[in-house]
Amino acid sequence: MSARVVVAMSGGVDSSVAAALLCEQGYDVIGLAMRLAPESAEPAARRGGCCSYEDFEDARRVAEKLDFPFYVVDMRRRFERAVVDDFVSEYLAGRTPNPCARCNQRVKFDALWRRAEALGARYIATGHYARIERDPGGFARLLRARDAAKDQSYFLFSLGQAELSRTLFPVGTMTKDEVRRRARQLGLVNADKPESQEVCFVAGRGGYPAFVERWANGRGLRPGPVLDSQGRTLARHSGIHRFTIGQRHGLGVSAGAPLYVREIRSESAEVVVAERAALKSRGLLAREVSLVRPELGTGGQIDAEVKVRYRHPALPARVIVEQQGHAVVWFERPGPAVSPGQVCVFYRGEELVGGGFIERPLN
Amino acid sequence: MPIYFDYNAGAPLRPEARAALELFLEREAGNPASVHRAGQRARRMLERAREAMAELIGAAPATVVFTSGGTEANNLAILGSARARPERRRVVSSAIEHSSILAPLAWLEASGYEVIRLAPDREGRVVPEAVAASLDDKTCLLSLGLANSEVGTLQEAGALASLARCTGASFHLDAVQAVGRVGVDVAALGCDLLTISGHKLGAPAGTGALYVRAGTPISPTMLGGPQEGAMRAGTPNLCGAVALGAVAEALSRGWREESERVERLTSRLLEGLRARIFGLRLNGPEAGRVPGTLNLTFPLVAGESLLIALDLAGVEVSMGSACAAGAVEPSHVLLAMGLSPAAAQSSLRLSLGWQTTAEEVDRAVATIARLWRQVSRVEGTAAQEAEP
Numbered sequence: 001m002s003a004r005v006v007v008a009m010s011g012g013v014d015s016s017v018a019a020a021l022l023c024e025q026g027y028d029v030i031g032l033a034m035r036l037a038p039e040s041a042e043p044a045a046r047r048g049g050c051c052s053y054e055d056f057e058d059a060r061r062v063a064e065k066l067d068f069p070f071y072v073v074d075m076r077r078r079f080e081r082a083v084v085d086d087f088v089s090e091y092l093a094g095r096t097p098n099p100c101a102r103c104n105q106r107v108k109f110d111a112l113w114r115r116a117e118a119l120g121a122r123y124i125a126t127g128h129y130a131r132i133e134r135d136p137g138g139f140a141r142l143l144r145a146r147d148a149a150k151d152q153s154y155f156l157f158s159l160g161q162a163e164l165s166r167t168l169f170p171v172g173t174m175t176k177d178e179v180r181r182r183a184r185q186l187g188l189v190n191a192d193k194p195e196s197q198e199v200c201f202v203a204g205r206g207g208y209p210a211f212v213e214r215w216a217n218g219r220g221l222r223p224g225p226v227l228d229s230q231g232r233t234l235a236r237h238s239g240i241h242r243f244t245i246g247q248r249h250g251l252g253v254s255a256g257a258p259l260y261v262r263e264i265r266s267e268s269a270e271v272v273v274a275e276r277a278a279l280k281s282r283g284l285l286a287r288e289v290s291l292v293r294p295e296l297g298t299g300g301q302i303d304a305e306v307k308v309r310y311r312h313p314a315l316p317a318r319v320i321v322e323q324q325g326h327a328v329v330w331f332e333r334p335g336p337a338v339s340p341g342q343v344c345v346f347y348r349g350e351e352l353v354g355g356g357f358i359e360r361p362l363n
Numbered sequence: 364m365p366i367y368f369d370y371n372a373g374a375p376l377r378p379e380a381r382a383a384l385e386l387f388l389e390r391e392a393g394n395p396a397s398v399h400r401a402g403q404r405a406r407r408m409l410e411r412a413r414e415a416m417a418e419l420i421g422a423a424p425a426t427v428v429f430t431s432g433g434t435e436a437n438n439l440a441i442l443g444s445a446r447a448r449p450e451r452r453r454v455v456s457s458a459i460e461h462s463s464i465l466a467p468l469a470w471l472e473a474s475g476y477e478v479i480r481l482a483p484d485r486e487g488r489v490v491p492e493a494v495a496a497s498l499d500d501k502t503c504l505l506s507l508g509l510a511n512s513e514v515g516t517l518q519e520a521g522a523l524a525s526l527a528r529c530t531g532a533s534f535h536l537d538a539v540q541a542v543g544r545v546g547v548d549v550a551a552l553g554c555d556l557l558t559i560s561g562h563k564l565g566a567p568a569g570t571g572a573l574y575v576r577a578g579t580p581i582s583p584t585m586l587g588g589p590q591e592g593a594m595r596a597g598t599p600n601l602c603g604a605v606a607l608g609a610v611a612e613a614l615s616r617g618w619r620e621e622s623e624r625v626e627r628l629t630s631r632l633l634e635g636l637r638a639r640i641f642g643l644r645l646n647g648p649e650a651g652r653v654p655g656t657l658n659l660t661f662p663l664v665a666g667e668s669l670l671i672a673l674d675l676a677g678v679e680v681s682m683g684s685a686c687a688a689g690a691v692e693p694s695h696v697l698l699a700m701g702l703s704p705a706a707a708q709s710s711l712r713l714s715l716g717w718q719t720t721a722e723e724v725d726r727a728v729a730t731i732a733r734l735w736r737q738v739s740r741v742e743g744t745a746a747q748e749a750e751p
Binding site: 030035069071072073074114115117118119120 | 664692742
């Protein structure tokens with residue numbers, strides 16, 4: 001009997017083509033779509049966003065066309081606790097969360113995998129653009145996608161050997177154009193469906209700040225001063241959740257040179273702004289560090305290229321792995337603006353060797 | 364062939380219904396309201412179906428109103444009763460009813476009615492004392508399911524009927540899950556209104572009926588022509604009614620024998636599972652249930668996982684109610700009976716019916732026990748881990 005694989009289907013083209021490829025390769029494919037968005041989140045806006053009825057129907061049509069079983073599973077409670085609550089509390093603490101990385105870590109490759117395992121699956125597959133290379137001994141390496149513009153390995157840093165051993169990324173070796181072409185050849189309804197938005201559960205007016213305010217229901221908002229580097233108050237703000245490091249707009253400040261958020265002080269609710277050059281950090285401290293290669297254990301040092309935001313280039317740095325899942329990263333040259341809460345990922349060439357959540361910048 | 368254990372959602376079409384449909388489609392049928400002979404033929408077909416339906420529930424033919432199904436019949440019973448006696452502003456029901464009762468009740472509530480939804484006891488029985496305490500001379504309707512669709516608990520209709528009669532409230536029974544499984548005789552039950560669904564009996568979906576005792580205060584909710592004794596406007600679904608009539612006729616003859624057979628199979632299924640799954644819990648009473656319905660809490664698993672695993676292995680069961688997207692939600696009935704949300708999440712409904720065989724039951728026992736072990740091995744340990 002062929003190995004059973006559960007494909008996490010969003011209704012988008014990537015996971016649909018992933019499922020199609022696995023069917024062709026002879027796997028026993030089962031499609032699962034996750035109901036994630038909390039009921040109370042954006043009732044009207046959700047219709048168009050991710051997890052909408054239409055998305056599920058798209059996935060169902062693909063499953064019908066390719067003739068594999070498909071189900072919608074209810075992951076709302078898990079998602080709410082593991083991703084949405086974390087998202088809101090991070091913003092309220094003056095940090096900039098990365099819900100996609102959290103969802104991968106705690107929902108897709110954890111809770112959903114358990115569902116898959118309960119259904120007798122050997123593998124879980126997604127439509128992520130990343131590659132897994134296995135050596136004959138079973139050791140797995142996580143590599144960037146072939147399509148550099150689409151590479152999503154950044155969001156997958158938390159996958160260790162256990163997760164990688166049971167995960168398949170069928171479209172990781174294809175470009176987006178190839179995926180769409182393939183979908184058209186297969187006659188899939190969603191071949192030309194637009195990309196999903198960045199954060200699936202935040203829709204509606206006002207973006208992240210408004211979502212955080214609604215979810216927190218007014219509790220825990222931290223208004224305070226906007227300060228310059230000398231500690232002078234330039235303005236008042238209505239809550240630190242409205243800011244992220246490097247932000248330029250919405251500061252309520254006008255000055256000669258453009259000013260950017262340099263620091264968000266959670267305890268005092270102070271937002272410190274400075275000119276661009278002052279944002280550069282020499283390094284950072286990471287927590288919840290996960291390493292793909294076990295030989296990079298505690299006390300290890302590696303030279304790597306480090307990405308501190310999805311769309312930023314990877315910069316040369318030295319990574320020192322410390323105890324309790326911490327790591328210190330020193331950039332070769334004073335580097336980028338570092339946002340606590342975001343993800344930092346360590347690459348060596350094509351290979352993702354590890355990563356973690358940013359605790360704070362180091363100078 | 365998959366094993367179908369979801370009769371409470373809808374029964375497979377019976378051969379009597381199929382034969383009636385085929386015969387009907389071969390003939391030319393007119394509109395039962397027309398004067399010409401084609402119309403008269405159609406009218407006779409419709410009335411024969413009505414007579415058969417009436418006989419099944421011990422009623423006079425003129426009291427049977429054909430509808431598009433159980434949902435329409437429940438809507439007509441509730442909204443029609445309220446509209447007929449607008450001076451009575453209270454409706455009494457329970458928290459374990461079908462959505463086609465709960466939704467019209469919510470609508471009445473929003474329109475200013477006082478709606479009382481009684482909590483059942485732990486076995487799903489609506490307590491007559493609580494009903495007595497809720498009924499007053501301002502109550503227009505007592506509306507309850509005779510057999511609960513999710514746990515199968517039967518209500519003590521006779522006692523409730525006399526309570527309703529004392530206050531002048533109409534008594535409506537949703538008998539969708541009871542007809543054909545227990546003796547449903549409207550005189551013995553003492554009800555004024557009774558809902559029947561065709562596809563739960565093995566007739567096509569889109570068929571059903573409401574029994575309306577002569578003299579019951581009720582206004583139509585579908586307005587138009589004088590069809591169905593001016594109680595339900597619109598050209599009747601003649602094709603569906605003919606099939607429903609054929610099923611009713613067959614059930615009048617054979618329901619008791621079939622029901623006893625289904626009950627034996629249900630007991631066999633329950634005993635088989637109890638012997639193999641430690642900690643399995645039956646929701647609802649041991650006795651006083653409608654034959655064919657088992658609602659079971661499976662320890663250490665999410666019901667959703669077990670349901671999907673079973674479907675992949677060819678055993679079709681159900682859980683709670685499906686949302687628009689097709690995901691399942693925990694049963695409001697189980698929650699109202701006092702089960703914890705976690706226990707409700709671990710509960711599945713297995714419902715058997717006319718086509719179920721002993722061989723299927725034995726095969727299902729083995730499959731369910733095997734897959735419960737598979738799923739609980741994964742989820743039993745996960746359940747112990749603290750959520751982040």
